[in-house]
Amino acid sequence: MSSSHASGRSLWPDNIRLVISVSMQFEAGAQSEHNNGAPFPPLVENVPDLPARTWFDYGIREGIPRMLDLWEKHSVQVTSHMTGQAVERNPALAREIVARGHEAAAHGQTWTPHWRLSEAEERASYAANINAIERATGTRPVGFNAFWLRGTPNTLSVLQSLGFTYHIDDLSSDEPMTTQVNGKPFAIVPYTLRNNDIARYGAEGPLTASAFGQELKDEFDQLYEEAAYRRRMMSISTHDRIGGTPARVKVTGDFLRYARQHPGVAFMRKDQIARLALSLPNVPIKEY
Numbered sequence: 125m126s127s128s129h130a131s132g133r134s135l136w137p138d139n140i141r142l143v144i145s146v147s148m149q150f151e152a153g154a155q156s157e158h159n160n161g162a163p164f165p166p167l168v169e170n171v172p173d174l175p176a177r178t179w180f181d182y183g184i185r186e187g188i189p190r191m192l193d194l195w196e197k198h199s200v201q202v203t204s205h206m207t208g209q210a211v212e213r214n215p216a217l218a219r220e221i222v223a224r225g226h227e228a229a230a231h232g233q234t235w236t237p238h239w240r241l242s243e244a245e246e247r248a249s250y251a252a253n254i255n256a257i258e259r260a261t262g263t264r265p266v267g268f269n270a271f272w273l274r275g276t277p278n279t280l281s282v283l284q285s286l287g288f289t290y291h292i293d294d295l296s297s298d299e300p301m302t303t304q305v306n307g308k309p310f311a312i313v314p315y316t317l318r319n320n321d322i323a324r325y326g327a328e329g330p331l332t333a334s335a336f337g338q339e340l341k342d343e344f345d346q347l348y349e350e351a352a353y354r355r356r357m358m359s360i361s362t363h364d365r366i367g368g369t370p371a372r373v374k375v376t377g378d379f380l381r382y383a384r385q386h387p388g389v390a391f392m393r394k395d396q397i398a399r400l401a402l403s404l405p406n407v408p409i410k411e412y
Contacts, residue, residue, distance in 0.1 A: 135355055137400070141388025142344075142351040145313060145397055146202040147292075147361040148191055149231065149269075149322075150218065152183035154209035156235050161322070180365050184214050187368020192224055194373050198380040201225050203394040205269040205292075208233035208249075208256035215260035222261040227393040229267035230254060230288070238270045243278040250286055267394050269293060273315065280305045280412070290398035294410070298347060299355045300401035301410045311398035312410055316359040319343060321367040337375035344383055351388075355406075357397065 136143060155161075155176075158169060162176035195202055204221050206228055211218040222228050232238055233252040241249060250268070257265050266289045270279060273293040280303070283291060290311035294301070301312040317323040319340060324331045340360065347356045360376075362368070367376065383389050401407050 135351075136390070137404070138390075139388060140390045142348050142386075142390070143357045143397060144344075144383060144389060144391050145357060145359045145394055146195075146200060146391065147269075147315075147359070147394070148188065148195075148202045148204045148221075148226070148367070149361065149363045150183075150188065150204050150206040150221070151210050151231065151235070152180040152187075152364045153213035154207035154235050155180050160235070161326075183364025183366075183368060184217060187364040187366070188217060188221070190368045190370070190373050191362060191364075191376075192221065192226075194377055194380075195226070196224060198377065198384065200380060200391045201227070201393050202391075203227040203229050203267065205229045205231040205267070206253075206257055206265075207231045207235065208253035209235075211256045211260050218257065218260040219262075222263055227267070227395050228257050228261045228263050228265055229269065229394065230257065230265040231269050232271055235271060237272070237274065238279065239274045239276055241276065243276075243282065246276065246278060246282050247286070250282060250288075254286065266290065267292065267313070267398065269315070280310060284308065284310055289402070290394065292394065296410070297408065298350075299357050299408065300397050301408045302401055303410045303412060309402055311401040313394045313397045313401065314357070314359060316361055319359060320361040321372065322361070322363045325366055325372070333369075333371040333375040336372070337379055340376075340379040341382055344379070348386060348389075355404075 162179045167173050204226055230253045233249040268283050268288050268291045270293050284305045290313050292313050292315040294312050294314050297314045302309045324336055347358050350356050
């Protein structure tokens with residue numbers, strides 16, 4: 125064990141050894157008509173991509189309902205980053221997500237890349253996203269995920285001014301961090317591209333569900349070992365039309381059952397993790 129590990133950082137409270145954070149992104153209905161990641165050859169701009177619409181519809185009709193049953197079966201609460209336009213088109217589903225104990229977090233109002241927005245446009249997008257979620261669910265989001273994690277130099281300041289307490293657009297750690305925004309602490313709950321269905325499966329390939337399941341177990345085993353001497357968090361990301369297919373839900377369930385067999389494993393919503401990041405001692409401070 126290195127000296128940095130020996131001096132260590134305080135571990136999680138309540139005899140928790142390893143925290144697992146699960147995302148369920150709610151985007152279907154807000155996608156652009158073209159260049160939206162659907163598994164079809166590109167079309168010219170003036171032709172509607174009708175099958176791509178149905179691919180996204182799967183996330184609403186089948187994917188999220190199936191995953192909601194999965195989380196309930198394994199007593200897991202997740203964070204759902206919701207695109208405002210998707211919520212406006214499917215408010216009952218957004219309401220059900222929250223009613224079943226999950227966190228509604230923000231993901232921008234539309235699929236417009238956030239890095240193209242002016243500060244005023246960012247603020248308007250995030251305010252509209254907040255309003256859409258509040259109207260549908262009765263809860264105000266405190267966490268944020270930018271389109272493909274790409275915000276702007278203004279993003280954190282805008283988020284803080286709107287009452288957000290954390291963001292997830294950071295891949296640099298396996299534990300929560302904080303950063304200073306306008307002289308005040310702002311929590312970072314790191315995201316993942318490794319344990320992420322959209323990055324690993326992409327548009328229906330190439331990784332198989334069983335291979336992804338094995339990677340989840342391998343990552344868990346390593347982090348669980350490290351968690352004996354330092355604070356560790358495992359992040360998993362699912363998307364409505366991708367992670368909610370039958371084979372992928374089956375494999376995710378296998379992993380949840382496997383993780384539950386280990387003492388000291390806690391599944392937490394990201395807002396819960398953010399609160400701990402802002403209150404626990406020895407939380408790393410990130411400078412952007």
